[in-house]
Every structure is written in structure tokens, then in C-alpha cells.
Amino acid sequence: MHPLELLGFCPKCGSSRFAVNSEKSRKCDNCGFEFFMNPAAAVVAFIANSRGELLVQKRRLEPAKGMLDLPGGFADAQETAEESVAREVLEETSLEVTSARYLFSMPNVYRYSGIDLNTLDLFFECEVKDTDVLKAGDDAAECLWMPMDDIHTELFGLRSVRHGLKEYMSRKENSKT
Structure with missing residues (x-):
């Protein structure tokens, strides 16, 4: 399992609109916060x-x-x-x-x-x-x-x-x- 699959909610605003943005990131459609999964x-x-x-x-x-x-x-x-x-x-x-x-x-x-x-x-x-x-x-x-x-x-x-x-x-x- 990829670690980003565990993140269902934005860690900044709590929105469930926290979608996969790339192979290494998720981005919140609500507040714009982007979370990167770096090594x-x-x-x-x-x-x-x-x-x-x-x-x-x-x-x-x-x-x-x-x-x-x-x-x-x-x-x-x-x-x-x-x-x-x-x-x-x-x-x-x-x-x-x-x-x-x-x-x-x-x-x-x-x-x-x-x-x-x-x-x-x-x-x-x-x-x-x-x-x-x-x-x-x-x-x-x-x-x-x-x-x-x-x-x-x-x-x-x-x-x-x-x-x-x-x-x-x-x-x-x-x-x-």
C-alpha cells in the first residue's frame, strides 16, 4: 500500500476533498494545501x-x-x-x-x-x-x-x-x- 492512500483528509483544514495530485502528493481542493510524500x-x-x-x-x-x-x-x-x-x-x-x-x-x-x-x-x-x-x-x-x-x-x-x-x-x- 502506498502511504498516500492512508490520507483521506487534509491535515491542514480537515476537508475530505484531499485528492491525489501526483504519484508523490495529495492536494486539498478546499484550502489548496499540497502534501508531498518524500523519501x-x-x-x-x-x-x-x-x-x-x-x-x-x-x-x-x-x-x-x-x-x-x-x-x-x-x-x-x-x-x-x-x-x-x-x-x-x-x-x-x-x-x-x-x-x-x-x-x-x-x-x-x-x-x-x-x-x-x-x-x-x-x-x-x-x-x-x-x-x-x-x-x-x-x-x-x-x-x-x-x-x-x-x-x-x-x-x-x-x-x-x-x-x-x-x-x-x-x-x-x-x-x-
Whole structure:
């Protein structure tokens, strides 16, 4: 279901004359207010340890419960993308991010409670203070270090993470040559 389908009344004046205006907006025929459904910002972290293994986690919650994932989540209001990735990594892994380098972004559709939410996923390569304090938290059921050669993207539950991993591994491979 598209999120705009949930909006039957104008949030400004309460009119029921709140009609679809485009693929991403509704407009009130009564007061003229137009509501846009823009993508939410989400962040994803690539974190490697001193052995070159990538930090992955098992998802504790739906969507894709039990499948592999990378640390990350939705940005909060009034938060930079770098602050978001540091907060999400800390919540899910107990690791403190010391640097976050932006790599690339990908559009995504994140299905939550039967609603298709459009997101813009921002991928970062992060360094952390101390990998010894690693502990799963928040929506991570388990955290583990995985050698890059053992990464199989089909085991990751979210489409954008699978595509992001392919891009990341391709860039790593190309940087070796």
C-alpha cells in the first residue's frame, strides 16, 4: 500500500476533498494545501575489523527477521547523516563510531506494517573505537564478523543492503587492481 492512500483528509483544514495530485502528493481542493510524500533518510554502515572482516548482524525484527543485515536505520529529525549512522551503530552494536566516510546512496522501498515507505539509503564506511565491546542491541539479534569472501548477498534480507554490499565489494575489488 502506498502511504498516500492512508490520507483521506487534509491535515491542514480537515476537508475530505484531499485528492491525489501526483504519484508523490495529495492536494486539498478546499484550502489548496499540497502534501508531498518524500523519501525518508536511512543510513547503513560498513565496518571492518583489523582482520578485514565485515561486521554483519542478524535481524531481530521484521521485515526480514532472522536474515543478515548491516548496522543502520532511519535518520532522526535534526540529525546529520553522520550522527545518524553513529547513533544507529551504537544502538545496534555498542560500538562507538570515530569516523564515518560517505560512499554512495541508493533509493529503496522499505515495507513496514503493510506500507511501502520510500527511503534514500546513505552508505558509510565507518571506523570504530574498540571492536572488543561488540554486543547486539536494539533490533540486532546477533552481531558477527564475517570474512569478505564469505559474504553472500542473497542471505541479506533487505534489497538495498544486498545492492549496497555488491557495490561495496565491487569497489573494494577494483581498489586492489
